[in-house]
Amino acid sequence: MTTITRFAPSPTGRLHVGNIRTALHNWMLAQKTGGKFMLRIDDTDPERSKEEYTVAIRADLAWLGMHPDGEERQSLRLDHYDAAFEKLRASGRVYRCYETAQELDLKRKVQLGRGKPPIYDRAGLELTDADHAAKAAEGIAPHWRFKLDHSTPITWDDGVRGPQKFDPATLSDPVIRRADGSWLYMLPSAVDDIEMGITDVLRGEDHVSNTAVQVQMFDAMGATPPRFGHEALLVGKEGKLSKRLGSLGCDAFREKDIEPQAIIALLARLGTSLPVEPIADVAALVETFDLSTFGRAPAKFDDADLERINTALVHQLNYGSVQDRLPDGMGEEAWHAIRPNLETVSGAHDYWAIVTGPIELPEFSDEDRAYLAEAAKTLSWGDNPWGALTSALKDSTGRKGKGLFLPLRQALTGQNHGPDMGELLPVLGEETARRRLERAAG
Numbered sequence: 079m080t081t082i083t084r085f086a087p088s089p090t091g092r093l094h095v096g097n098i099r100t101a102l103h104n105w106m107l108a109q110k111t112g113g114k115f116m117l118r119i120d121d122t123d124p125e126r127s128k129e130e131y132t133v134a135i136r137a138d139l140a141w142l143g144m145h146p147d148g149e150e151r152q153s154l155r156l157d158h159y160d161a162a163f164e165k166l167r168a169s170g171r172v173y174r175c176y177e178t179a180q181e182l183d184l185k186r187k188v189q190l191g192r193g194k195p196p197i198y199d200r201a202g203l204e205l206t207d208a209d210h211a212a213k214a215a216e217g218i219a220p221h222w223r224f225k226l227d228h229s230t231p232i233t234w235d236d237g238v239r240g241p242q243k244f245d246p247a248t249l250s251d252p253v254i255r256r257a258d259g260s261w262l263y264m265l266p267s268a269v270d271d272i273e274m275g276i277t278d279v280l281r282g283e284d285h286v287s288n289t290a291v292q293v294q295m296f297d298a299m300g301a302t303p304p305r306f307g308h309e310a311l312l313v314g315k316e317g318k319l320s321k322r323l324g325s326l327g328c329d330a331f332r333e334k335d336i337e338p339q340a341i342i343a344l345l346a347r348l349g350t351s352l353p354v355e356p357i358a359d360v361a362a363l364v365e366t367f368d369l370s371t372f373g374r375a376p377a378k379f380d381d382a383d384l385e386r387i388n389t390a391l392v393h394q395l396n397y398g399s400v401q402d403r404l405p406d407g408m409g410e411e412a413w414h415a416i417r418p419n420l421e422t423v424s425g426a427h428d429y430w431a432i433v434t435g436p437i438e439l440p441e442f443s444d445e446d447r448a449y450l451a452e453a454a455k456t457l458s459w460g461d462n463p464w465g466a467l468t469s470a471l472k473d474s475t476g477r478k479g480k481g482l483f484l485p486l487r488q489a490l491t492g493q494n495h496g497p498d499m500g501e502l503l504p505v506l507g508e509e510t511a512r513r514r515l516e517r518a519a520g
């Protein structure tokens with residue numbers, strides 16, 4: 079059976095690093111097994127869902143290189159939820175309730191005060207036809223709960239957490255539909271997972287108790303539940319659920335000039351027993367994707383890791399993939415000379431300014447000026463002008479090490495450190511190099 083995974087964001091905000099990670103793992107699982115990865119927009123809440131977020135979610139996934147094999151939108155599938163609901167109603171698996179939020183809150187407080195768990199008391203099930211008629215006469219519409227079957231434990235073998243077992247009597251019958259007919263998350267999601275043929279659901283462990291309920295929904299609708307895997311949550315490096323991570327998304331990464339490959343390489347393995355490495359080849363990451371490597375402890379997200387991986391990946395990027403982000407006129411040779419010194423691609427602009435000039439020179443001693451005059455005369459242009467220049471100067475002046483190299487670097491770039499001169503000198507060109515040496519010689 080073909081693996082079909084899905085990423086199901088609610089378009090009530092931008093993607094953040096936590097849901098990017100969930101999307102990625104679902105995408106990788108589909109890639110690894112030659113399956114399909116679906117995008118499902120959970121937009122049943124018309125008040126909080128915004129089209130601009132749906133558009134941004136698609137764009138962010140595309141920027142990260144995760145291209146869905148199809149997309150569904152819950153707001154276009156309401157008739158499917160109605161149909162499923164009617165069947166559950168006919169089989170007695172949903173029931174009407176009228177409690178207000180305040181009444182439910184009070185019930186919970188009373189239960190907690192008596193040392194009991196705050197589970198819905200199923201008062202709705204006790205209502206008679208006359209009670210319902212009286213509510214209707216008052217113009218009060220019911221909301222609907224799904225009736226959990228208390229007769230057998232709920233079990234599944236979780237891809238990350240191992241065998242799971244829940245006593246359904248410890249769970250409240252979930253409200254699935256509001257009095258105005260609108261849907262809560264629980265039922266539409268299960269209906270879609272069935273109708274989209276979803277075989278595997280990977281999501282955060284904050285969904286574990288939803289899964290317990292949904293396993294019964296799948297059964298009640300005559301479907302086999304998909305395989306589930308609940309990943310440990312992503313936390314800040316200090317080990318706590320962090321507010322900042324909840325708003326850290328693609329815009330922030332782009333602003334810091336982080337490559338999408340770096341985000342992928344980090345999130346693919348963070349929280350697993352596999353080493354987090356600067357792997358640019360996403361196929362290699364997909365190859366090693368394995369739920370059995372996922373740990374139960376929260377995965378710690380640290381910006382320093384992301385920056386480290388980004389830097390290492392920038393050093394591997396080929397010219398073609400960055401060309402349109404480089405300064406005008408910067409060619410392949412220059413990219414290769416400068417690349418090893420960069421932390422981000424946009425850093426190339428600073429280094430390119432060294433090539434185009436003007437550069438600022440330090441104060442040279444008389445001795446160094448004489449040395450640089452000699453260098454200007456010695457400079458010759460062949461395959462390896464830097465190698466030729468420095469070895470000739472070594473012979474003619476007896477200088478070596480820093481005394482040999484540093485004044486040349488300073489005269490040619492205005493800097494004490496920087497790109498490999500053997501690679502940079504050809505980028506500067508003979509004329510500029512000679513002019514700079516002569517100018518530094520005074």
Ligand code: GLU
Binds near residue numbers: 088280
């Ligand atoms: N829209 C839900 C969420 O973002 C989807 C959860 C799920 O994967 O089923 O939490």
